[in-house]
Amino acid sequence: MKKKHITGYLLALIISSSAAFAQVSDGTKVGINSGRGLNALKSDVFWTSPTEAPNVIGDFYIDSLWQEGKVKFTSIVPQLGGWNSDSLAGIQMRYNTLNDELEVLADKSKNDIRVIRGSQLKNFTINAGTDPVMYVNAAAFKSDKPLKGFARMVADGNLSLVEYFYPKITKPNYNPGFNTGEKNTVVRQGSDYYVISNGTAEKASLSKKGILAFMKEKQKDVEAYVKEKNINFKNEYDVVQLFKFYNGLK
Template identity: 30%
Template sequence: MRLLFTALLLTLAPPFAQAQEEFMTQSTRDRINFSNLNIPTTGILFGIKGPAGKVIGNPYIDTLWQAGNVKFYGRLNAKTDSLAGVPVRIDLLANEVEIKAGANDIRATKAATVRYVDMNNYRGTSSRFINVREYRGDADELSGFFEEVVTGKFDLLRHPTIYIRRANYNPAMNIGTKDDELMKKTDWYIAYRKRAVKFSPSRKALLELMPDHKEQMEMYLKSKRSDLKDRADLMALVLYYNSL
């Protein structure tokens, strides 16, 4: 897959102008405010959210209710397919988007019904979580959402998931844990023309994905001494590449 992706870059990628489409998480984008709590309680929003199972941890990208805009694949009613300025959060375990319709009324919809969610985040900016169906390639095997960290010539995508680490208590040895635990995991993807490729953030992997500007990228990595495990450094590197 990576060889095909690289070949596609070499044959299709024309020179790009300096001006890149700005990515959703930056301060140039207005943050979302709560503005519309008149939320439909039928149709796509299928009912009150049920209780969570008894495990350690939480299933949410962000446990706090954040102001968000939700764009659906189907229509909520005759007038709209969107909700704006509503309290939202994403449940990775149930693969659902939760919407707070009232103090004791939480509505939920399957991720497959949602095209994207724009929502505020703990960093003080905004994030777009877009359905993986909007991408191809390695995204064909996924469910849920990509966070669009950078968009432009290359899209830098973060795919958050969750898994359950089962209890491993051994009563004979009196070691281990008796509790199941929710563990969060992040995988990174690069997409060109909506075709996504999974990669491990490393110098070698990124240079393989950027052969048309290899020398410039090598100089950048050498001068910046980027920590490619760090979100901000990885974001800066992709933004630099998109500017070439």
């Protein structure tokens, strides 16, 4: 995709709900409707930059590489020119778990990065490899401990499996007397699996006991399948096949 298209529709992407929207040409309106976005000046729109995190080091991203994908907003977002849309595709992005922000690369040559706050997104999809990978807003799930951030959809159905990502934060432990320890806050990526049923998320381990506990209603069929297919519960692919089998049972 050409740079002018990337820069154009990204400016329309990160907008304030209270902003007044400028009028644009008919040609630009066609761009909105077709998903190619906007050719608008920076002064025409509101946008936000990534949140600064001074004295914080480590790994902030699920994947630090820029990947092409699409986003779906939690609600319809007014676009410039009067068009409304709840989604946008063909953008370069990466998710920052520490700040709960989806960073969007507007202009690579200028290192121009904008963000969409996690609270504004229902999900986003990365076009990685042969199969798109969807990340859903974990705040939508009911759970004992409220979840904030996004979870990768591993297996989708009446009974779903997701991998929830979160930042693991280590506070500074520098000892000036001995000149030892870390002066900065250190961030690492953590993740847990959750099983989703009727909108409720429960933490689960990838183990036979951990997964089959959620499949008691069809226990005999499931146990027969596990034995026949020699399911390895440490292998995510095998577990996905089991969820597909379970969700396909009447």
